[in-house]
Amino acid sequence: MLFLALVLRGLWSGNYKAQETDYKAYTLFVYNFMKYIEWPEAQNKGDFIIAVLGDSPISKELQVLASGKKIKGRAIVLKKCNTFEETSGCHLLYISASKSASVKTFKDQIKDKPILIVGEREGLAKKGAGLSFVTLEDDELKFDINKKEIEQHQLKISGSLINLGIVIN
Amino acid sequence: MIFAPVNLISQSDSTAAGKDSLSYYDMSLEQLLKMKAHGVPSELEKLINTLISVASKKPLNTRESPSIVSLITEEEIKKSGARDLIDVLRLVPGFDFGVDVEGVVGVGIRGNWSHEGKVLVLLDGQETNEILYACTFFGNHYPIEHIKRIEVIRGPGSAIYGGFAEYGVINIITRQGEDINGVIASATYGQMEKTYGRRNLNLSIGQKIKDFQYSVSGLIGQGNRSDQIFRDFKDSSYNMVGNSSLNPRYINAAVAFKGLSARFIGDFYQTRIGMRYAVVNPHGPYFENFNSMFSELKYVIKVSDKVTITPKLNFKKQTPWQNQPSDSILEAGAYNVSAYRGTGNITGSFNFNRYINLVAGGEVYRDYATANLDTNAFSIDTTGGKYIRKKSVTYNNFAFFGQGLIKTRIVNIILGARYDKHNVYGDAFVPRVGLTKKYKRFHFKALYSQSFRAPVIENIHYQVGAIRPERTQVAELELGYQITRKSILTVNFYDITTVKPIIYFVDTVTHNDGYSNFGKSGTQGIEAEYRAKGKWGYFTLNYAYYTAANKEKVNRYTVAGNSSALLAFANHRLNMNASFNLTKDLSINPSLSFFGKRWGYAPSDTAKGKSDLKQFDPTALINVFIRYTTPLKGLSIGAGVYDILNQKITFIQPYNSDHPPLPGPSREIIFRLSYTLNYKTKN
Numbered sequence: 001m002l003f004l005a006l007v008l009r010g011l012w013s014g015n016y017k018a019q020e021t022d023y024k025a026y027t028l029f030v031y032n033f034m035k036y037i038e039w040p041e042a043q044n045k046g047d048f049i050i051a052v053l054g055d056s057p058i059s060k061e062l063q064v065l066a067s068g069k070k071i072k073g074r075a076i077v078l079k080k081c082n083t084f085e086e087t088s089g090c091h092l093l094y095i096s097a098s099k100s101a102s103v104k105t106f107k108d109q110i111k112d113k114p115i116l117i118v119g120e121r122e123g124l125a126k127k128g129a130g131l132s133f134v135t136l137e138d139d140e141l142k143f144d145i146n147k148k149e150i151e152q153h154q155l156k157i158s159g160s161l162i163n164l165g166i167v168i169n
Numbered sequence: 170m171i172f173a174p175v176n177l178i179s180q181s182d183s184t185a186a187g188k189d190s191l192s193y194y195d196m197s198l199e200q201l202l203k204m205k206a207h208g209v210p211s212e213l214e215k216l217i218n219t220l221i222s223v224a225s226k227k228p229l230n231t232r233e234s235p236s237i238v239s240l241i242t243e244e245e246i247k248k249s250g251a252r253d254l255i256d257v258l259r260l261v262p263g264f265d266f267g268v269d270v271e272g273v274v275g276v277g278i279r280g281n282w283s284h285e286g287k288v289l290v291l292l293d294g295q296e297t298n299e300i301l302y303a304c305t306f307f308g309n310h311y312p313i314e315h316i317k318r319i320e321v322i323r324g325p326g327s328a329i330y331g332g333f334a335e336y337g338v339i340n341i342i343t344r345q346g347e348d349i350n351g352v353i354a355s356a357t358y359g360q361m362e363k364t365y366g367r368r369n370l371n372l373s374i375g376q377k378i379k380d381f382q383y384s385v386s387g388l389i390g391q392g393n394r395s396d397q398i399f400r401d402f403k404d405s406s407y408n409m410v411g412n413s414s415l416n417p418r419y420i421n422a423a424v425a426f427k428g429l430s431a432r433f434i435g436d437f438y439q440t441r442i443g444m445r446y447a448v449v450n451p452h453g454p455y456f457e458n459f460n461s462m463f464s465e466l467k468y469v470i471k472v473s474d475k476v477t478i479t480p481k482l483n484f485k486k487q488t489p490w491q492n493q494p495s496d497s498i499l500e501a502g503a504y505n506v507s508a509y510r511g512t513g514n515i516t517g518s519f520n521f522n523r524y525i526n527l528v529a530g531g532e533v534y535r536d537y538a539t540a541n542l543d544t545n546a547f548s549i550d551t552t553g554g555k556y557i558r559k560k561s562v563t564y565n566n567f568a569f570f571g572q573g574l575i576k577t578r579i580v581n582i583i584l585g586a587r588y589d590k591h592n593v594y595g596d597a598f599v600p601r602v603g604l605t606k607k608y609k610r611f612h613f614k615a616l617y618s619q620s621f622r623a624p625v626i627e628n629i630h631y632q633v634g635a636i637r638p639e640r641t642q643v644a645e646l647e648l649g650y651q652i653t654r655k656s657i658l659t660v661n662f663y664d665i666t667t668v669k670p671i672i673y674f675v676d677t678v679t680h681n682d683g684y685s686n687f688g689k690s691g692t693q694g695i696e697a698e699y700r701a702k703g704k705w706g707y708f709t710l711n712y713a714y715y716t717a718a719n720k721e722k723v724n725r726y727t728v729a730g731n732s733s734a735l736l737a738f739a740n741h742r743l744n745m746n747a748s749f750n751l752t753k754d755l756s757i758n759p760s761l762s763f764f765g766k767r768w769g770y771a772p773s774d775t776a777k778g779k780s781d782l783k784q785f786d787p788t789a790l791i792n793v794f795i796r797y798t799t800p801l802k803g804l805s806i807g808a809g810v811y812d813i814l815n816q817k818i819t820f821i822q823p824y825n826s827d828h829p830p831l832p833g834p835s836r837e838i839i840f841r842l843s844y845t846l847n848y849k850t851k852n
Contacts, residue, residue: 020609022205022206025208028201028204065191122578139207139210139218140203141204
């Protein structure tokens with residue numbers, strides 16, 4: 001009976017939810033991308049605008065971030081978009097996993113405008129994003145860096161951020 | 170890189186109480202180094218995300234590793250109070266034990282007798298199977314209290330490991346200098362009903378100092394297999410108290426500097442038995458030695474971030490099954506043969522990128538065996554059946570192996586193969602293919618492998634007809650689902666077909682013995698395991714079922730009148746292993762092994778001197794161990810009872826060759842004392 005009670009206590013207590021993606025950790029990374037990447041002087045005025053392409057649970061977390069944090073004194077503004085036109089004026093374009101196929105189209109349309117493209121899904125840095133998330137074998141969260149792409153968009157990435165990521169070119 | 174000491178925020182804040190706290194975003198850049206994509210892992214997630222390399226050389230997590238694997242941790246071994254590897258491996262789905270000859274106990278996997286050359290036992294990378302018969306020996310032998318973890322492949326591993334890994338691989342990893350970081354001493358005493366079960370002393374010393382690491386671990390002990398009466402088919406008997414000794418003496422010393430490492434293991438295992446083969450020795454009990462010395466020199470060369478090349482030299486000397494000359498009262502004469510194997514191996518690992526890995530290499534070994542007593546010990550077939558007799562023999566083997574791993578978003582693909590060529594028995598080529606993937610909570614593995622068993626020195630010597638490697642094909646499918654953050658359910662199916670199995674037999678009429686390839690054998694089955702783990706402890710329940718009903722059979726393994734069962738191994742097995750933390754320092758650890766009906770040959774009830782096929786009733790071994798970490802720093806004590814119901818489970822011979830069931834231990838009360846003195850600074 002004691003064993004049974006202990007088993008029941010162990011099995012039926014606590015969190016039932018299996019391990020899900022920690023979007024708050026993703027948001028923390030995005031926040032650091034904003035801090036450790038430099039945009040051209042002309043872009044350092046007004047609000048810092050993040051455009052999220054497609055639906056992703058990260059939107060909720062980014063909203064929390066935007067509500068209470070600033071980037072170098074600038075407010076963070078979040079907007080949702082589905083077309084290239086809707087990305088107008090944004091500094092950072094976050095491509096959710098469901099819109100991964102659009103990365104090349106958006107990259108071509110953005111051309112060399114100072115917009116940082118961040119891909120939620122692994123491998124997007126190779127397809128035109130400046131940064132894209134990677135989950136390593138032991139579940140460590142990392143990001144690929146397409147340095148060439150970042151520089152092409154007139155952005156400058158700091159050495160400390162480079163040390164944290166994986167440079168693919 | 171060190172974390173900023175003033176910043177105490179961590180990823181746990183994202184999943185715990187401070188979920189909406191904006192201070193979470195104040196983490197330093199350095200703290201991002203250890204962030205997990207799926208949040209702070211639970212105790213169970215830490216376990217199932219553990220990287221293991223036994224199945225692929227390239228480390229992969231347990232759910233994507235291309236074999237059906239069981240991972241046994243140091244915590245589980247310590248808390249369960251396991252007396253030896255038999256206790257540990259009995260809890261692994263599909264694993265069981267039977268008796269060979271002369272009281273030696275070996276392992277069976279998924280209903281198939283695997284003792285002789287069909288399961289590879291690696292101890293810190295050393296191939297421990299002796300090379301005269303390829304056996305491994307269980308019972309108060311391997312240093313259970315030194316083990317850091319055990320990675321078990323419950324299926325074939327020949328495509329990586331060659332001819333001893335046909336049905337499975339048991340990869341034992343002991344604590345290294347960094348893990349020991351000081352001195353660890355322990356003592357175990359076990360008391361059966363009529364005599365002691367074991368009295369063992371262990372000592373480990375080790376440390377890591379920058380790039381240098383050393384460790385020395387030793388075990389000395391005495392044990393008894395059983396305290397029951399052994400009765401042979403001729404109705405002779407002897408008392409196993411004091412006459413079933415299992416006495417280990419073991420040392421494992423290692424040094425490592427950066428990629429260069431050297432190791433020496435001395436394994437001097439002595440048994441005492443009262444039988445010759447399977448018949449009570451009229452001259453009384455005698456000692457038998459199973460001595461091995463292993464040495465290794467290895468250099469891991471990191472050519473670049475993408476390329477690693479590892480040359481390795483191994484040498485082992487073994488004198489198994491050795492009767493001491495002073496015991497040459499033996500009716501059939503003493504056995505004393507030394508065998509040596511020198512192995513050179515070079516393995517390259519190429520990470521083309523994160524998604525593609527290639528492992529390739531070559532291996533060459535040379536076996537030499539010499540008889541220490543008899544000048545004409547080996548029969549050598551010189552030309553087509555003309556035999557000469559020699560004092561020593563030499564054999565050579567070379568092998569090439571390769572494996573490609575391609576990781577895609579949809580599936581991981583593993584393709585591998587190994588080719589072996591031996592100068593006597595010829596070649597063996599074993600390919601394998603595996604598909605694995607984890608999709609959030611769900612994972613699957615679809616595996617097809619060929620494997621083989623390499624004949625060894627005495628198989629060749631005692632061959633009846635020309636002996637060839639036996640071949641096995643195994644298809645496996647595993648499905649797993651993580652039910653909650655604390656629990657996971659895994660189910661796997663398998664189909665094993667072995668062609669031309671090499672079987673030792675004793676002619677029950679002439680008493681002549683030998684090795685020969687027989688027809689076909691195999692099993693099919695299902696294994697299911699539920700694991701839960703949390704701060705409160707852990708709970709594991711597994712079930713294993715095999716059937717031979719749809720497979721061809723070899724007479725020596727069969728149970729007349731029952732097509733699904735094979736000798737010695739129960740079709741149905743159920744295991745439970747649990748640990749409950751009553752307080753931070755006190756845990757209670759129950760375990761259970763249930764065996765369904767078993768069949769084996771036992772002394773006849775009606776005809777004296779004969780044997781009958783008998784059914785052995787279902788049995789349950791129930792054990793409990795209590796472990797307490799005392800307030801005295803480093804000191805822990807434990808006590809428990811193994812086989813509470815006193816079932817005295819017997820070891821049955823899995824092939825019909827004249828060995829009656831070997832009595833097992835009676836109820837055993839275990840006491841264990843362990844003291845750890847850590848060095849103050851850990852470099």
